[in-house]
Amino acid sequence: MRNLLLFFHLAGAIFWMGGMGFMLLCLRPAAAATLQPPERLRLLADVLRRFFWVVGFSIVVLLVSGGVLMAAAAGAGMPRGWHAMAALGVVMALLFAHIVAAPYRRLRRAVAESDAPEGARRMGQIALFVRINFVLGWLAIAAVLLWR
Numbered sequence: 001m002r003n004l005l006l007f008f009h010l011a012g013a014i015f016w017m018g019g020m021g022f023m024l025l026c027l028r029p030a031a032a033a034t035l036q037p038p039e040r041l042r043l044l045a046d047v048l049r050r051f052f053w054v055v056g057f058s059i060v061v062l063l064v065s066g067g068v069l070m071a072a073a074a075g076a077g078m079p080r081g082w083h084a085m086a087a088l089g090v091v092m093a094l095l096f097a098h099i100v101a102a103p104y105r106r107l108r109r110a111v112a113e114s115d116a117p118e119g120a121r122r123m124g125q126i127a128l129f130v131r132i133n134f135v136l137g138w139l140a141i142a143a144v145l146l147w148r
Contacts (some may be wrong), residue, residue, distance in 0.1 A: 002072065005065045012061035013137070017049050020134045030129060041119040045104075045111045048126070052100055059093050081147030088140040099129045134143050 027047060031040045051136035066086060070078060103125040 002069065005069050008061050009065040009069065012058040012065070013040075013141070014061075016058045016121050017134070017137045017141075019054060020130050020137065023047070023051065023132060024127065033119070037116040037120060038114060041107070041111050041116060041123060043081075045107055045119075045124055048082075049103060052096075052104070059096065062089060063093070064143060066114050079148045081143040081145070084141040084143035084147060088136050088143065090138070095129055095136075099126055100138060108139050 028044065031043055061106060066089065070082060070086065073082070103122045107119055107122035107126065110116075110122055
């Protein structure tokens with residue numbers, strides 16, 4: 001059972017981290033190089049809509065599997081890195097909730113109203129928050145692997 005939970009936990013992290021890496025390092029730069037702002041914003045808003053469903057599901061999987069794994073190990077004494085990973089994961093989930101509730105909602109509205117300057121501003125905010133989450137994700141991975 002532990003290995004199955006660990007598998008789901010890693011799968012959730014891989015989807016989330018991989019998606020952020022793809023968005024930041026591949027899709028966004030390619031869209032900026034090839035599409036005009038209105039088309040670029042429509043594409044990115046649609047990609048984010050789809051990606052955010054994956055991230056939301058991944059967060060549920062991460063919280064459930066991580067919670068069960070931590071509860072099972074509580075008596076044996078968890079490594080400190082697990083606590084750091086859990087804290088960083090909660091911060092990442094809260095930041096994701098903020099992205100969806102504020103700048104992404106405003107991005108969708110700007111795209112619907114064909115307001116490219118406002119859409120670009122909101123996309124810039126989303127990219128900044130995703131960069132922060134990407135760094136936090138790498139710190140969480142480092143904590144769990146390196147801090148015993």
